[in-house]
Amino acid sequence: MISGIDLFIVIFFIVGVFVVGVYFKKFIHTSEDYFLAGRKLTWWVIGMSIIGTNIGSYDYVGGAGAAYDVGIAQANYEWIGAIPAMVISALLFVPYYWRAGAYTVPEYLGKRYSQPVRVIEALLWGSFLVCCLAIFFWASGLMINTYVGWPIWLGILITAVVVGIYTVTGGLTAVAMTDVIQLAIMLVGGFAVAIIGFHEVGGWGGLVEKVTVEHPDHFRLFLPLDHDTYPWLGMILGLGLVLSPAWWCCHQAIIQRTLGARSEWDAKAGMLSAAFLKMLVPLLYVLPGLFVLALAAEPLSDKDQALPWAIKNMLPAGLAGLVFAAFLAAIFSSVDSTLNSAVTIWTRDIYQNLFVKKAPDKHYLNFGRGLTMVFVVLGALLAKPLTTSFEGIYMAMQTLLTFFQGPTLATVLLGIMWARATRWGGLSGLLGGVACSVTLHMTGMNFLYVAWWSFVAALIINAIVSLLTKPEPLEKLRGLVYGLVMKDEHVQNSLSSRVEGGE
Amino acid sequence: MEDMKPKGDSGPNPLEVMGLFWIALGIIMVVAVYAPPTMFGKLTNLAAGVILLAIGLIALLKGRAKRISGEIENE
Numbered sequence: 001m002i003s004g005i006d007l008f009i010v011i012f013f014i015v016g017v018f019v020v021g022v023y024f025k026k027f028i029h030t031s032e033d034y035f036l037a038g039r040k041l042t043w044w045v046i047g048m049s050i051i052g053t054n055i056g057s058y059d060y061v062g063g064a065g066a067a068y069d070v071g072i073a074q075a076n077y078e079w080i081g082a083i084p085a086m087v088i089s090a091l092l093f094v095p096y097y098w099r100a101g102a103y104t105v106p107e108y109l110g111k112r113y114s115q116p117v118r119v120i121e122a123l124l125w126g127s128f129l130v131c132c133l134a135i136f137f138w139a140s141g142l143m144i145n146t147y148v149g150w151p152i153w154l155g156i157l158i159t160a161v162v163v164g165i166y167t168v169t170g171g172l173t174a175v176a177m178t179d180v181i182q183l184a185i186m187l188v189g190g191f192a193v194a195i196i197g198f199h200e201v202g203g204w205g206g207l208v209e210k211v212t213v214e215h216p217d218h219f220r221l222f223l224p225l226d227h228d229t230y231p232w233l234g235m236i237l238g239l240g241l242v243l244s245p246a247w248w249c250c251h252q253a254i255i256q257r258t259l260g261a262r263s264e265w266d267a268k269a270g271m272l273s274a275a276f277l278k279m280l281v282p283l284l285y286v287l288p289g290l291f292v293l294a295l296a297a298e299p300l301s302d303k304d305q306a307l308p309w310a311i312k313n314m315l316p317a318g319l320a321g322l323v324f325a326a327f328l329a330a331i332f333s334s335v336d337s338t339l340n341s342a343v344t345i346w347t348r349d350i351y352q353n354l355f356v357k358k359a360p361d362k363h364y365l366n367f368g369r370g371l372t373m374v375f376v377v378l379g380a381l382l383a384k385p386l387t388t389s390f391e392g393i394y395m396a397m398q399t400l401l402t403f404f405q406g407p408t409l410a411t412v413l414l415g416i417m418w419a420r421a422t423r424w425g426g427l428s429g430l431l432g433g434v435a436c437s438v439t440l441h442m443t444g445m446n447f448l449y450v451a452w453w454s455f456v457a458a459l460i461i462n463a464i465v466s467l468l469t470k471p472e473p474l475e476k477l478r479g480l481v482y483g484l485v486m487k488d489e490h491v492q493n494s495l496s497s498r499v500e501g502g503e
Numbered sequence: 504m505e506d507m508k509p510k511g512d513s514g515p516n517p518l519e520v521m522g523l524f525w526i527a528l529g530i531i532m533v534v535a536v537y538a539p540p541t542m543f544g545k546l547t548n549l550a551a552g553v554i555l556l557a558i559g560l561i562a563l564l565k566g567r568a569k570r571i572s573g574e575i576e577n578e
Contacts, residue, residue, distance in 0.1 A: 005538045009531055016524050023520050181521055184558055185528070192551045199543060316544030318535030322528075322551055 002147055006321030010148065013185070013325035014162055017178055017332060021166025024174035031364040034171035035103050035344045036260040045176050046257045046270025051277045052179030053253055053337035054082075055186060055330045056136065060285050061143075064310070065303035067289025071211070071218025073230050074289070075282040080235065083275050085244040090271035092482070093249040094258045096416050098267045099479050103259060103348045105250050105412070110349070112415040112480045113426035120430060121411075122349035124404045125252055129342035131386065131400075133379035136338060138387040140331045146308065147324050156380050163335045164376035168369050172260055175336040182329030183277075189326035190284035192319050193310065197291035200314060210294035218290065231446070238448025242455040246405035250412050253341040284326075339379075343371045402447045406455030407433025414462050419474075419481045425466030433458025518566025525559030 002010070028034050041049075067074040102108040106125065110118025137156045144155030166174045201207045211218050222232040248254060248271075261267035285307070291314065292306040300306060311320050347368045356363070411430045414421040437454030441447070515523075532552030536545045 003538065005535045009528075009535070012528065012531060016527065020520055020524055024517070177517055177521065181524055184525065184555075188551055188554050188558075191554075192547055195550070196543075196547055316539030316541065316547060318532060318538045318548040319544070319551060321535070322532060 002320055002324060003317045005318050006324065007148065009318070009321030010325055010328065013328060014158065017181065017329075018162045018166060020181060021162075021174040021178045021336075022169055024166070024170035024177060027173045028169070028171050028365075031347075031361050031368060033173070034365050034368050035340075035348070036256070037171065037173040037176060039260055040262045041172075041176055041257060041260045041266065041270070042262060043266040043269035043273060045180055046261055046266065047273030047277060048183045049176040049179035049257050049333075049337075050254055050271065050274040051281070052183040052186070052329070052333035053257075054274075054278075055183075055281060055284070056139075056334040059281075060327055060330055061304055061307050063285035064289040064292070064307040065305075067286040068293050068300070068306040069289075069303045070223065070230060071215065071220065071290070072282075072286060073221055073223050073235075075286045076221060076230070076235055076239070078278055078281045078286075081239045081244045082248065082278050084240065085248040086271055086275035086278060088245060089249040089255075090268045090275070093412065093416065094255070094267050094271055095264055096480060096482070097255060097259055098261060098264050103256075104345050105252055105255055105408075106345065106349045107353075108480070109411065109415065109426070110353070112477070113411070113421075114423035115353075117411065117423070117426045117430060118349055118353065120427075121408065122345050122353075124408075126342060126345040126350065128400060128404075129252065129338050129345065130375060130378065131382075133335065133338050133342060133375060134382035134386045136331060136335045137379045137383040140328070140335065141383065143327055143331065147311075147327075152384075156383055159332065159335060160376050160380040163332055163339065164373065167336045167339050168372045168376075171368075172256065172340055175333075175340045176257060176260070178336065179333045182326075182333045185322065185329050186284060186326040187280065189319075189323040190280075193291075193315065193323060194283055194287050196314055196316075196319075197287060197310075201291060201294045207290060207294055211290055215293065218293070231448070234446055234448035234452075237452040238446075238450075242406045242409060242451040243402070243448070245413075246409035246451075246455075250405070250408045252345055253337045256337075256341050256344060335379075339372060339375055342375055343368050346371060399441065399447060402451050403437045403441070403454070404434055406437060406451045406453075407431075407458035410455050410458035410462060414459065414466075415480070417482050418463075418466075419477055420466055420471055421462060422466045422469045422472055424469040425462040425464075428465045429458040429462025432461040516566050516570050518562045518569065520566075522559045522561070522563030522566055525555050525562060527559075529553070529555030529557075529559055 027038065030038070032038055063074060063077070097105065097108050100108050100111055102111065104122070106118045106121035109121050137159060138152075140159040141152035141155035144150050144158065145152045148155075166178065170177075198204065198207070201210055208219060217223065222235065223230045225231050225233055258267040258270055261270060288310045289306050292300070292309050295314070296309060300309060311323060315323060347364060351367060351371075352359075352364055356367075407430050410433055411426050414429070415426060433454045436457035437450050440450045440453055445453075529552045532548055532555060535548045535552070539545050539548060
């Protein structure tokens with residue numbers, strides 16, 4: 001499907017990312033280097049890496065398809081569904097994770113609540129991330145097959161070899177730095193598509209005019225309450241208040257970059273700069289979906305064909321290769337981040353926490369590298385069976401995520417904001433919230449409302465059980481809870497002296 | 504990220520490596536100007552190539568400046 005120059009650009013991108021990724025091997029000497037980039041990441045690397053990780057192939061293909069179908073309401077997934085939560089994450093959650101010196105979100109919960117909470121969270125997130133890995137591998141194979149014509153197994157093999165080798169050798173450093181490279185390519189490709197699209201449709205006015213003739217609702221940001229997929233109330237309650245904060249405040253692949261920051265300031269600034277970049281993301285796929293709606297003579301039979309149509313019919317040779325490289329960049333950055341995060345959780349929260357507690361640091365570094373290779377092979381082998389065994393595997397994964405995202409957010413939120421929350425409150429809130437979401441899902445409720453009510457249930461159960469059980473000792477909570485920092489005389493004195501010193 | 508560089512390592516730092524990658528990709532995009540038949544297509548390839556070249560050059564020069572200042576500090 002793509003021309004010679006496009007193929008050359010794609011091959012250059014694959015080889016180049018591999019070489020750059022492997023270059024970072026020389027920075028890895030300890031397990032902290034491997035899992036947290038030696039805690040030396042700067043704010044701009046963190047910000048770009050977070051966005052690179054967040055944008056996956058589904059955002060491109062599925063997001064453009066959804067924009068073609070429902071219009072700019074799809075952009076809410078990036079705006080109301082991300083930016084407020086990212087600001088909250090930067091100012092409220094990230095500082096406590098970072099100060100706790102944790103490698104993972106479950107590790108923070110273990111320090112704040114108890115071992116069972118840590119292990120349950122680690123098993124939920126660890127299993128979810130491994131399943132995601134298999135889906136990403138399949139998506140990469142399909143994408144390469146669609147655009148280049150190579151067999152699916154070859155596409156999976158290329159992704160597994162390229163991403164697997166640089167993640168095994170370079171750890172989070174390689175993952176974060178290749179994410180930076182990849183995001184730059186995605187943004188340049190996205191801007192170029194926007195320029196061509198606006199040229200073709202006659203600017204913003206031309207786009208609105210052409211689209212609204214047959215689709216008057218496509219430029220409405222909020223859709224009616226009875227809309228099947230995006231009811232406005234569900235968007236605000238489920239997406240804005242629960243799913244989005246849960247994703248941006250508790251998702252290991254997102255948070256891990258901030259834990260690798262060289263300072264608390266870099267951690268917070270990294271998340272805030274990612275929020276700024278997030279405003280530009282709809283440019284990458286919402287606009288192309290609308291361009292196709294305005295330009296295609298016949299309606300598309302499959303909405304997910306919107307982006308392939310745009311590449312085939314709108315982009316010149318050369319730029320088509322760059323945009324395809326941006327697709328690959330999106331999937332590579334998701335695969336490497338998911339892989340690294342899954343390995344960090346299984347190594348730190350399961351292997352080191354439960355089985356081999358006091359081995360030399362080199363042991364955990366080698367175990368992490370070995371497990372990365374195992375997960376690469378496992379993900380590649382499970383890619384087809386896992387994806388083809390279930391109808392709509394992506395929706396299945398989204399549903400699975402809905403089961404525990406609300407309860408996780410409630411547990412972390414009360415853990416940080418309320419010193420009175422106890423180990424028993426945390427455990428019962430988490431389990432009760434998951435039970436609530438599974439039950440509501442079985443009634444056929446929209447997943448946005450399931451997320452909201454499971455969050456509320458986890459919050460209430462945690463609060464009631466905490467009030468009925470013995471408070472946690474203050475020493476245990478120091479540095480982990482918001483209220484205690486405000487009341488901590490030592491911390492307040494230190495802050496006052498810094499202010500007086502003009503810092 | 505430049506402070507991540509192992510001590511005594513005189514090779515390129517991360518910014519320089521990333522800069523080189525973007526510059527190479529930018530050059531390829533500029534060369535790809537020959538491919539599209541329309542003038543607008545050629546201009547779009549040229550614009551994308553120039554932007555990548557600019558990003559790459561900034562990264563390369565900033566990385567080089569950091570490396571040189573680091574070497575002077577070490578001396």
